[in-house]
Amino acid sequence: MKKHDSAHHSMIRALIERIKTLPVPGEGVTFMEVCGTHTMEIARAGLKKMLPPHIRLTSGPGCPVCVTPISYVDKAIALCREKNCVVTTFGDMFRVPGTASCLERERARGADIRIVYSPIESARVARDNPGKRVVFLSVGFETTTPGIAATILHAGDAEIRNLFFLCANKTVPHAMDALLAGGKAALDGFLCPGHVSAITGSLPYRAIAARHNVPCVVAGFEPIDVVRAIAMLLVQTAEGRHDVEIEYDRVVRPEGNRKARDIAERVFEPADAEWRGIGTIPGSGLRLRGSFACVDAEQVFDLSHVVSREPRGCRCGEILAGAILPPACRLFGKKCTPEHPVGACMVSSEGTCAAYYTYEQ
Numbered sequence: 001m002k003k004h005d006s007a008h009h010s011m012i013r014a015l016i017e018r019i020k021t022l023p024v025p026g027e028g029v030t031f032m033e034v035c036g037t038h039t040m041e042i043a044r045a046g047l048k049k050m051l052p053p054h055i056r057l058t059s060g061p062g063c064p065v066c067v068t069p070i071s072y073v074d075k076a077i078a079l080c081r082e083k084n085c086v087v088t089t090f091g092d093m094f095r096v097p098g099t100a101s102c103l104e105r106e107r108a109r110g111a112d113i114r115i116v117y118s119p120i121e122s123a124r125v126a127r128d129n130p131g132k133r134v135v136f137l138s139v140g141f142e143t144t145t146p147g148i149a150a151t152i153l154h155a156g157d158a159e160i161r162n163l164f165f166l167c168a169n170k171t172v173p174h175a176m177d178a179l180l181a182g183g184k185a186a187l188d189g190f191l192c193p194g195h196v197s198a199i200t201g202s203l204p205y206r207a208i209a210a211r212h213n214v215p216c217v218v219a220g221f222e223p224i225d226v227v228r229a230i231a232m233l234l235v236q237t238a239e240g241r242h243d244v245e246i247e248y249d250r251v252v253r254p255e256g257n258r259k260a261r262d263i264a265e266r267v268f269e270p271a272d273a274e275w276r277g278i279g280t281i282p283g284s285g286l287r288l289r290g291s292f293a294c295v296d297a298e299q300v301f302d303l304s305h306v307v308s309r310e311p312r313g314c315r316c317g318e319i320l321a322g323a324i325l326p327p328a329c330r331l332f333g334k335k336c337t338p339e340h341p342v343g344a345c346m347v348s349s350e351g352t353c354a355a356y357y358t359y360e361q
């Protein structure tokens with residue numbers, strides 16, 4: 001073990017010992033880590049096992065691929081079957097099962113599907129292939145959206161006319177609010193996502209904390225960050241407060257990144273959005289503004305023939321709502337594994353089922 005790892009480990013142990021001394025009401029508390037990266041780090045570091053049993057962590061809808069409805073995947077598959085069409089996507093979407101296929105299988109059958117690491121690469125693909133129509137699968141939260149918006153603006157400036165966007169961008173605070181408003185999860189606090197909050201700031205969580213009487217702490221991604229944030233939530237609980245605090249203050253400011261939000265707002269506007277497992281949440285999505293209709297794949301291509309069906313037995317929806325843990329799904333670890341995923345939560349590197357399968361079995 002490296003020296004700094006060992007020092008970190010000692011700090012985590014010391015914090016856990018302190019956590020054990022903090023008073024907790026009744027049956028204990030359940031905190032939700034909203035972000036998929038937190039889910040993976042918590043599982044990787046074995047933090048749940050280190051915490052006393054009356055402090056429970058549950059995963060939330062913070063993996064953008066996992067919350068993308070299956071109908072979106074089916075539309076992406078329909079697009080890659082179009083003549084002269086190239087689909088570009090982040091890698092996480094590649095293996096997500098649709099109703100009858102997935103992008104990986106479609107590529108093996110000859111479809112032109114390219115994995116990109118940044119949306120701007122899609123503009124290059126479009127520029128280099130003027131005879132083809134290129135569709136970027138625009139999936140992500142507040143962290144990803146400004147880069148996509150910048151790509152759309154760049155394509156317009158560069159007069160790239162063969163680049164389109166299939167949009168399913170979403171905003172995280174709306175989902176947190178909906179989970180509590182719908183009574184889908186009984187929660188005593190939120191570990192708010194670090195990356196998303198770098199853009200949104202911490203202010204959007206204030207209304208959630210006040211409306212539902214839950215403390216919120218924006219947490220970084222090191223195990224020590226997560227444990228420190230849990231301790232901050234417990235202190236708030238003990239003091240009967242429900243404030244919004246920032247543990248990840250080396251990156252996140254209360255006001256967030258105004259410039260990034262401005263770019264996103266030039267291109268996208270709020271819309272209702274469907275979240276896998278949660279349903280439609282008013283105002284939780286982003287659609288292209290009317291002046292960008294010419295790059296909206298839903299308007300340019302006819303996708304009306306696409307019919308979707310959730311995989312039988314998959315309980316991703318309940319997992320994303322924090323209602324059950326992966327082993328409660330009878331397919332977990334049997335018919336559904338990272339090698340042969342049935343649902344999106346087993347595919348994504350941030351998926352709850354994948355994290356549980358890899359680290360917590």
Ligand code: SF4
Nearest residue numbers: 315316329336343353
């Ligand atoms: S284990 Fe597989 S089938 Fe079950 S909920 Fe998770 S992703 Fe869906």
